[in-house]
Amino acid sequence: MRQIVLDTETTGLDAARGHRLIELGCVELMSRRVSGSHFHRYLNPERDIDAGAQAVHGISIEFLADKPRFADVVAEFLDYIRGAELIIHNAAFDVGFIDAELARLGPEYGRLRDHATVLDTLALAREMYPGQRNSLDALCKRLDIDNSHRELHGALLDAEILADVYLALTAGQGALDFAIEAETQEVRLAADHLGGERPPVLVRYADAEETAAHEARLAAIDKASKGGCVWRRLDAVPA
Template identity: 85%
Template sequence: MRQIVLDTETTGLEAARGHRLIELGCVELLARRVSGSHFHHYLNPERDIDAGAQAVHGISIEFLADKPRFADVADEFLAYIKGAELIIHNAAFDLGFLDAELARLGPSYGRISDYCTVLDTLALARETYPGQRNSLDALCKRLDIDNSHRELHGALLDAEILADVYLALTAGQGALDFFAPEADTSTDRAAAAQLSLGERPPLRVRFADAAELAAHEARLAAIDKASKGGCVWRRIEAVAAA
């Protein structure tokens, strides 16, 4: 399966109020491995950047002055993600901005969902770790992923980190490789042959002592007293004794 881990940086928090994309970063996964292919552009938003947003990503409007507009890279971007599964942390945020940019280009461009499917790692993390903080930084700490080089947010850097987070979150979901070469088990078989049934030590059987039996009986009596239908273990003992 081809997967694209995606992140964006923006001029502000609300696409509906005219905020725009200023950075777009994608990392490709093939068969759950980082392929080395990526898509990355800084974008001229043709508007100011909110001070709060700039404090997060450190990108200035002066830096973006000579960068391409989204319209200039849209076709290349859509060709890159087409047919893949997008992996995004808090997907609603990034998709809102991407769909708004596509809408500016005209109805023929449609929406991101027309080109690929989407997996939201925030929703996945909330299912895996309910009631806990599931920001990208929190997941890096929990999953022992080094993000010490992340002083400011950046779309490509965050996509690279998210790729590691996603692979760690879904580590048990990899497909079995039925076509892998058969391992050499001759050594294991020889070791097993040395432990024939006759050479193995007998299993140790441990019976409850008097104190443990008394504690068990006291517990059954307490359950029998508290339960309206009586203790189920008492009924099982009676059937077994009959």
Template identity: 85%
Template sequence: MRQIVLDTETTGLDANRGHRLIELGCVELLERRVSGSHFHRYLNPDRDIDAGAQAVHGISIEFLVDKPRFADVADEFVAYISGAELIIHNAAFDVGFIDAELARLGPSYGRLRDHATVLDTLAMAREMFPGQRNSLDALCKRLDIDNSHRELHGALLDAEILADVYLALTAGQGALDFALETPDNAQIRVAAQHRPLSERPPLRVHLANEAELAAHEARLAAIDKASKGATVWRRLAGIPL
């Protein structure tokens, strides 16, 4: 499965008021592994940058004067994300800005969701950690991900950090894909399954870490709240709400 972790930086907070993209950063995941492929462009927005936005990302209009405009990279960007699942934190913000840029180029470009599906990690985190702060920085701290090198926001840097956060949030959800096995590996696996138990190596036990335990407890609490009663395994264990 091809996934693209995406982040943007902008001139301000509201695309409907004419604010523009100034940076696009994308990191490719293939089968839940960072592939090394990325898409990164700074963009000339043809307008001023709000002081508040510049304080967040540190990008000045002087730096962007000689950079390409979105129209110059649109075809390359659309080709890069086409058919992928986009992983975005607070997706409504980034999708809104990209859709506004595509709309400026005419109806033939459509909308972002015409080219790729979108997964919002903020919505995912809010479900896993209800009532807690779920910003990218907060998730890094909760999931023990090092973001000490992040002094200012940057689209590519934030996409790289978000890739780590997404993989931590979804740890254990990767399916075994035997279709990707080589014939030799498949033969070894089948042979191992038919060995007597006494000849098989001991099973490796992976204990849940603190972040995974917290995510599990948050999920149980959400199910308890939705079902208005203790989950089945809580009742069987005699654990009250």
């Protein structure tokens, strides 16, 4: 699977009020490993930067004066993310700004989700840690990820940190993938040993104690998230 961890910096907080992108940072993951490929561009927003925003990211309009506009990099950017799963923290913010930039260029560019799928790590963290702070800094502290070099926000730096956070949040999925791969290889070796005949598939069912513990855990999550337990909603879907 190809995933792109994405972050942006902007001139202000509200795209609906004409604020613009000033930095795009993307880090590529291939099969849950940082590949070394990235996409990073500073952008001339053709407008002023709010003082509050500049205090967060430290990027000045003077620095951006000779940088390309979004229109100059849009084709390269869309080619880079096309078909991938985008990993974004507080995705509504970044997606809203990118969609606003695409809309300025014309309907033929569509919306971000026309080119890639989106996974919001803030929503994921809120499901895992309901009622707790789930900012990027808070998650770094909780997951023991070093972000001491992050004095100011920056799209590429934050994307690199978010890649570590995402991999830590979903570490169990990686272990599961590895276990499935190992079991599949074991079955293949056994089939070769038996002259090509596959051994019967072993199916393990949860016992009563495991089922009860699972139900208790789901009930606790459902209560803490005020009915937001995803597994409960999946159980309600007819087979």
